[in-house]
Amino acid sequence: MVELRAEVDLIPESMVAEYGGVRFMDQRGDGACVALDPVSRLCTIYDIRPTVCRQFDRGSALCRSILISPDAVRRLVSAASVSA
Numbered sequence: 001m002v003e004l005r006a007e008v009d010l011i012p013e014s015m016v017a018e019y020g021g022v023r024f025m026d027q028r029g030d031g032a033c034v035a036l037d038p039v040s041r042l043c044t045i046y047d048i049r050p051t052v053c054r055q056f057d058r059g060s061a062l063c064r065s066i067l068i069s070p071d072a073v074r075r076l077v078s079a080a081s082v083s084a
């Protein structure tokens with residue numbers, strides 16, 4: 001999930017979800033960000049995208065591992081949440 005920074009990430013409220021006082025980009029049923037155009041696969045709010053999206057190192061080893069094996073990333077996140 002993409003966590004939003006208060007007073008920094010100015011995202012349309014219709015695209016925001018809040019859990020336990022923390023604000024995130026909302027997700028579609030398949031887990032995709034609501035700002036991701038399902039056809040073009042482009043960000044529909046690119047010019048105002050959240051800070052974490054701006055900082056993500058596109059093309060990095062982490063990025064490539066997510067693209068190649070999203071299930072492996074889900075397993076890593078699940079294991080991390082169990083041990084926390």
Ligand code: SF4
Nearest residue numbers: 033035036043049053
């Ligand atoms: S870059 Fe855009 S579509 Fe991708 S996670 Fe961020 S806000 Fe969502």
